[in-house]
Amino acid sequence: MPPATEIAAPAAQLSQTTPVFSPSDVTVVFVLGGPGAGKGTQCARLVAEQGFTHLSAGDLLREEQNRPGSQFGQLIKDYIKDGLIVPMEVTIKLLENAMTEALRQKGTTKGRFLIDGFPRKMDQAHKFEEAVCPAKLVLFFDCPEKVMEERLLERGKTSGRTDDNAESIRKRFRTFVETSMPVVNFYEGEGKVIKVDATPTPEDVFKTTNKLLTEKLAFPRGP
């Protein structure tokens, strides 16, 4: 079981990067959906098509878990295996650092980001918007659990992920329904959600996503 105590100090040991961007210079699109809905697959396509920078919160956590000397390695490992949400201070700092680094590498202060698999809990959503920047839109990939389960078990044959097994998948589904769907519903209420049926082929899901996202970015309140 993960430790019961939450992290008090805001990820003090994470390498600090001074933000180089102001909230008004960046466009952030959150990408949500259950485990295995196809978020990562679609983000990769959107990067190629629309020039977004793709940041997966799960990938950043796994990187931090494997970083030699990380204070959070074991904690992240335990949370991920149990399908629980890592305390937000860690994830938000990792995302902010990664955004800063991506802009620095491109030599610019303006950019468009797909933040994949985040926020998964209401407190993360509020904190990110307050500390980093507001989200412009939320892409929500809607997929039945049966389909996601099949995809994850298939992915588990080669992913090497400790959470792509039947027991962790069950826990992740539970966390998604109880903790992450309220985030989708909150943004739905704000009129920011683009809901896409994630069950067709990756190509067809992409066509729909690309079209809706392009329209919404041009006309946020609808054409």
Ligand SMILES: Nc1ncnc2c1ncn2[C@@H]1O[C@H](COP(=O)(O)OP(=O)(O)O)[C@@H](O)[C@H]1O
């Ligand atoms: N539309 C789709 N149809 C069938 N398989 C898919 C589809 N989208 C993704 N997959 C596969 O399902 C698995 C989960 O997709 P992934 O993009 O990793 O999901 P997520 O990032 O939401 O966990 C991967 O093995 C991927 O190749």
Ligand SMILES: O=c1ccn([C@@H]2O[C@H](COP(=O)(O)OP(=O)(O)O)[C@@H](O)[C@H]2O)c(=O)[nH]1
């Ligand atoms: O903001 C986040 C994103 C991910 N995770 C953890 O990372 C795991 C894997 O998330 P990822 O998005 O990589 O994969 P998915 O579950 O969507 O396939 C989750 O179950 C959580 O334990 C987290 O704690 N906070």
